Structure formats: C-alpha cells, structure tokens
C-alpha cells in the first residue's frame with residue numbers, strides 16, 4: 001500500500017522542490033500538496049476537515065512565515081503561523097496517528113560559539129522569527145511523540161525568493177554589491193533537503209526527534225556570494241562588510257553551523273558539500289532559462 005503524505009505550504013521553495021521530486025519519481029508514495037490558499041494551517045477547523053476526509057501516514061510541514069525582517073515588525077503573524085499553526089498540525093497528527101515531519105531553523109540558536117551546533121545544544125533565539133520557530137518546535141514536543149523536526153539553514157533553490165536568486169538578480173542590476181562576512185553558516189540546497197525528508201519516510205525510521213541537516217562545510221554569506229558569481233561566470237565588484245554596517249531589523253547568529261552526525265548515522269546518508277550543490281542548482285537555473 002502506498003503511504004499517503006500531506007505537504008503543507010506546497011507553493012514555497014521547499015514545497016515546490018518536493019513537488020518536483022514527486023513528478024520525477026513517485027515510488028511507493030501518494031502525495032497531496034496543499035498551498036496556503038488551499039489550507040491555512042492557522043485554521044484548526046479546516047485542518048480537522050481535511051484529516052477527517054483523508055487518512056495521512058505523514059505530514060511534511062513546509063508552511064511557515066519566513067520573512068525574518070518583517071517578523072520583527074509584525075511578531076503576531078510570525079507566532080500565529082510558526083507556533084500556533086504548527087500546534088494545530090501537531091494536534092491533528094496526534095488524533096489521526098500521523099507522523100509529523102516539520103522543518104525548523106538554525107536561527108533557534110544565538111550563534112555565540114565557534115563550534116558546530118548539535119541537536120541537544122541550548123537554544124536561544126535572537127530574532128522574532130527564530131523565537132517563533134522555536135515555539136513551534138516546543139508545541140510539537142508537548143503534543144506528540146511521533147515527529148521529526150529537521151533544523152536546516154540558509155535554504156536556497158530554483159524556486160521562490162532566496163539569497164542565491166537575490167544575488168543573481170542584483171548582479172544584473174548593480175555594479176557593486178556589499179555582503180556580510182561575519183555570519184558563518186552552511187547553505188542548503190532545497191533538493192538535498194527534500195531527498196533527506198523523503199528518506200525518513202522510505203526508511204520507515206522510528207527514531208523520532210530533532211535532527212540537523214544542511215549541506216557540508218561552513219562559509220560566510222560573503223564567501224557564498226563570491227562562489228555564486230564565480231560559478232555563474234559573473235564579474236561583480238563584491239565588498240565584504242560587517243553585520244553592523246548592514247541596516248537590518250533582525251539580529252542573525254554569527255555562527256550557526258549545524259552538526260549533522262545524528263542524521264548521517266540514522267539515515268546512513270552522505271551529505272553533499274555546499275559548493276557541489278550550489279553548482280548543481282546553478283546548472284538547473286541555467287537550464288530553466290534556456
């Protein structure tokens with residue numbers, strides 16, 4: 001019997017990436033993809049109706065309020081989606097014996113360290129977005145035991161808005177660009193993350209809990225931008241600046257590299273380097289332009 005999987009927030013960059021994987025390979029899984037206009041996760045009644053009509057083995061929650069800057073100005077909406085909406089999903093998952101796969105963020109950490117963050121390390125968000133995502137994690141843990149929370153970082157893809165696409169756009173609009181070099185983390189290609197999410201299902205793993213996943217390696221945003229331009233053969237005058245020089249509402253962790261030993265061991269996976277995955281994504285973007 002095919003496993004039935006609900007994907008919420010299906011029109012975001014991760015949701016679209018899972019849709020793309022599904023279009024190319026549907027082995028053993030039946031997906032229902034719902035966008036925000038089809039299912040608002042902050043509406044518990046709508047979630048109940050959907051779960052009463054369908055029996056899902058898994059929910060992959062890709063729905064989130066991800067505007068880190070705007071969240072500082074409108075914290076209510078950030079908490080409503082990232083904490084209350086996630087609580088709603090956890091509730092219906094518990095009632096219907098459905099496994100919840102939820103995506104969280106490196107921004108649950110404050111970044112005041114030089115060592116990789118493990119799953120059990122002390123969380124201490126320094127932004128509204130990070131705090132609302134942490135509250136979402138806590139809500140899940142308080143409601144159900146059948147969950148995988150996958151914290152990831154610096155997500156990019158061919159879809160939606162992300163740092164990679166912003167850099168490519170700005171390179172065509174401006175002669176000079178400034179990018180911060182004092183925030184260190186790891187870019188994550190959404191396709192790699194999506195494959196790992198589907199592997200949790202394929203492996204039928206029952207080792208529930210929190211996991212870290214990003215690509216391999218560590219870079220600054222400045223290094224990442226440099227690599228984007230290098231592998232796109234773009235000549236850009238790129239200036240390195242400090243976080244203090246960039247006027248932003250939300251504070252970001254200075255160091256948020258995730259330790260991925262747990263996911264590597266439990267899923268027996270190899271993790272691609274951030275540079276190899278960046279090159280693959282750029283090839284795919286190029287293909288879609290031709």
Ligand SMILES: NC(=O)c1ccc[n+]([C@@H]2O[C@H](COP(=O)([O-])OP(=O)(O)OC[C@H]3O[C@@H](n4cnc5c(N)ncnc54)[C@H](OP(=O)(O)O)[C@@H]3O)[C@@H](O)[C@H]2O)c1
Pocket residue numbers: 008009010011012013014015035036039040041042061062063064065066081085103104105106133152153154155156160161
């Ligand atoms: N992007 C990153 O750098 C990053 C880094 C670490 C972790 N993450 C996490 O990774 C996950 C996927 O991120 P992403 O980059 O794919 O985000 P995204 O592109 O912003 O997608 C999120 C989707 O959720 C939808 N959504 C918002 N409110 C909703 C609601 N109330 N009900 C249902 N859907 C709703 C959005 O719709 P609208 O666009 O119409 O509002 C959007 O389609 C999120 O949990 C995010 O927190 C992201």
